Amino acid sequence: MEEYRIKGLSCAHCAAEIEKKIRSLEHGESATLNYNTGKLKIDEKVDLKQVEKILSEDGAFIEKTQAHHHEHEHSHHQGVNLKFLLIVSTALYFIAFFLEKQTNSFLVIGLYLIAMVISGYQTFLKGLKNLVKLKFNIDTLMTVALIGAISIGEWKEATVVAILFGLNEYLEGIGMEKARKSMEKLLEVAPKQATVLKDGIEKVVPIESLQVGDIVLVKPGEKIPSDGVVMEGKSSVNEAAITGESLPVEKESGETVFGGSINNEGILKIEITKSYEDSSLAKILHLVEEAQETKTPTELFINRFAKYYTPLIMIVAVLVMVVPPLFFGAEWNKWFYQGLAVLIVGCPCALILSSPIAIVSGITRNARNGILVKGGVFLEQLGKINTIAFDKTGTLTKGEPHVEKVTVYIDDQDEFYRIIGSIEKNSSHPLAKAIMKKVVETEVALHDPEEIETVSGQGIIALIQGKRYWVGNEKSISHLQITEKVKADIEKMKEEGLTLVLLADERQVMGLVGISDEIREESKSLIKALHQAGIQHTVMLTGDHQKTAEKVARKVGVTEYYANLLPEDKVEKVKELALKGKVAMIGDGINDAPALATADLGIAMGKGTDSAIETADIVLMQDHLGKLPSAIRTAKKVNRIIKLNISLALGLKLLALLLTIPGLLTLWIAILSDMGATILVTLISLTILWENKEHNVIN
Structure with missing residues (x-):
């Protein structure tokens, strides 16, 4: 399939008509023209000259993908020309209006006719063609109305209608172009070239030619060309393009970086780990573009309604003409x-x-904040969610062990940390790493054990300065008689849902370490913000045991929780919750894939991980949920605005139709009812793009 960017599309209905015509061409059956993105996709076998002819009939044209300056100028001038023609026709109308009582009618009619032709000739040409084919759309309706007005001598009103309709189409095009430009600005974050280092020589190459294993040099202020690992250098990096987070992240040797991020100060030497088309940024931009091309249930309904609405209006018009x-x-x-x-x-x-x-504005606003909504349908769904189910580990908690409680039974606390640190310092076990973080804080000097032995299912036995020590679970201290005090402390820590690590020598238990999965600082305020954003039920689902789940649920403030769940149990719980309302499931996109797929809406968080991007309907590119309430508020606003827009569009038309009962409806009131609705709908929809920094993120 070939892809082209189309300029000059005046309305969604016109785009649908053009698509229909292109599909009637040879090999054109699979053609799609999306008004939201202004993109045409056609089979490479389709005759491009015929496509260009169809487009030109509607005042549209192809802007080649290798868009050069003169093509942008062409687009710009076309907008200026339309504006100029409308100004000229309006000026001619007012001249004719003031001359009406002072000069002969032929001159006045001539001026009205010229003004009418200048502002509406494209509409007339399309309308006449449609009349011949007995095809009734917007252009046909306008043409019939204008011919009818001229036939009964209403030159003045016919001219007003032509000018206002031209202005309406112009403003309609500007509104959609504003939303598209906002999206295009977002897509401009993609870097265009990279500086590759080969045999000590720097060479600037296009981004598309980068290969895995290439070494690139990124200077201060430059964009990182693709995902990679820092080999040399130290700098802070702005990852806003990926995560929506404005605060820079410190990077040094061995750390991963994302394509599209901006290097702030130091020089970084980076090894590319993904070609650009496979990078996080490329996937994000691809998803954002695709998201605009999906139609929501509301849009599909409106399109079906409009299909029957126009013929119905024609029947009503004939009845109004004939019955009285x-x-x-x-x-x-x-x-x-x-x-x-x-x-x-x-x-x-x-x-x-x-x-x-409204849909494009909502997707764009969320994408700016590092929230990828994979389609308008999911944005609409997000605004209807009333229940959110969370996986505990990595979402409400940090997903890494953290020392929460330490009880020492010997007099010298430093000695306790010295011994446990000396034993655990070379271990790669997650619990050992958590203990070492705590030991490092005490700044005690550590020893090198003379002997060290790992006992499966228990822990470690080590010899330090001729003395034997045991570190591990309760089984590791089976050689000791435990005092009632120690027994009570062990039970208390278990009740608090802590994982225990004990240190003992040959005579006594020296101390206990209680380890838990650390709760994220923002989790409590996040749950509160979600409830304020209209989420009625927040549910935590976890494979952890009851005590741990209860403790986390109590601290963060979720409305309910379920513990000891296997992945298949989580799926069943999500199905149960779905019986009571619309459910979103939040997970990391890997272990929770079945539950994410089962929920009405799957939301993954993962700072660009492939699995997160591929699994869920919505992806939070940060490694926290802080921007979720903002995304929900945006989605609810989009849904509210769409309902308001439909009410305004139909309401103003209904008011205009009601004026026919006393016979007060005029041509200019009719066109103003449509134009007023179009302007209001466009302006109200664009308000979604305005950022409200105050409610943007939960820290």
């Missing part, structure tokens, strides 16, 4: 005019536009 004169002896001219006005009310522009700008 035939059955009530009313004046033909007056009701023919009213019928023409009803035709104009039939333009579904504002209705069709009520959803796409």
Whole structure:
């Protein structure tokens, strides 16, 4: 499939019509034209000249993917020309209006006609073609209405309608272009080239030519070209393009970096671990672009509704023209005019536009904050969620052991830390690493054990300065008689859901270390913020035992929790919760894949990990959930705005139609009802792009 960017699309309905025409071409069956992104995808066998001809009929054109300056100029001038033509036609209208009572009618009619042609010639041409084919769309309705108005001598009103319709299409195009430009700005974060080091020589190459294993040099202020590992250098890196986090992250040798991140100060030598198309940034940008191309249930409904709405309006217009004169002896001219006005009310522009700008704005705003929503359908779903299920480890907790409690039974506390640190310092066990973090804080000097032996299922026996020590679980101290005090402390720590590590010598237990999975600092405030954002139920699902789960649930404030769950049990729990409402499941995208897939909405967090990006419907690119409440608020706002837009679009039209009952509907009121709705719908949708920094993140 070939992909082209299309400029000059005036409305979503027009884009759908163009797509239909292109699909009728040879090999064009699979063609798609998306109004939201302005992208056309066609089979390479399709005759491009025929496609360009179809596009030109609607005032659109192809901007080649290798977009050069002159092409942007072309797009710019086209917008300026349309604006210029509208200004000229408006000026001619006012000249004719003021000359109407002072000069002959032929000059005035001529000026009105010129103004009408200048502002609406494209609409007339398309409308006349459609009339010949008996195809009724917006252009056909407008053309019939204008011909009808001219036929009964309403030159002034016909000109106003032509100018206002041209202005309406111009403003409609500007609104969608604003949303698209906001998205394009987001996509500009992709680096264009890289400085590769080969045999000590620096060479600037295009980003696409980078290969795994290449060594690149990234100077201060430059973008990191693709995912990789720092080989040399130390610097702070701005990862906002990936995570949405504005605070820089310190990087040094051995640490991973993401493509698209900006190197702040030092020079970094980086080994590329992924070609650009496989990098986190490329996947993010691809997902964001794809997200705009999916239609939500609301959009699909609106499109189906618009399909039947226009013919229905035409029937109503004919009835308005015919029924009062035939059955009530009313004046033909007056009701023919009213019928023409009803035709104009039939333009579904504002209705069709009520959803796409809001959806694109919502996806863009969340993407700016490092929240990837994989489609409008998921954004809509996020705004309807009332229950969130959390996996405990790595989401509400940090997913790494942390020393929470230490009880020492010997007089010299430093000696306790010295011995346990000397034994654990060479161990790679996660519990040993947690203990060593605590030992390092005490700054005690450590010994090298003369002997060290690992006992499976128990712990370690070590000989230090001729004395034997045991470190491990309760089984490791089976050689000792334990005092009641120690027994009571062990039971207490167990009740608190802590994992125990004991240190003993040949005579006594020297101390206990209680280890837990550290709760994230932001978890409590996050749960509170979610409840404030309209989430009624927060549920924690974990494979840990009851005591640990109870302790975490109590500290963070979730409404309910379930412990001792296997992956398949989590799936069943999610199904149970789904019976009571709309459920989102949050996990790391690896262990929780089945539960993520089962929920109405799967949300993964993972700072760009492949599995997280591929598994879930929504991906939080940070390694915390702080921006989730903001994402939910944005989704709810999008849903609210779409409902408001539909109400405005239909409400203004209904008001205009009701004016036909007393015979007060005029052509210009009819077009203003549609134009007013279009402007309101566009402006209201664009408010989604405005950031509210105050509520953006939970720290």
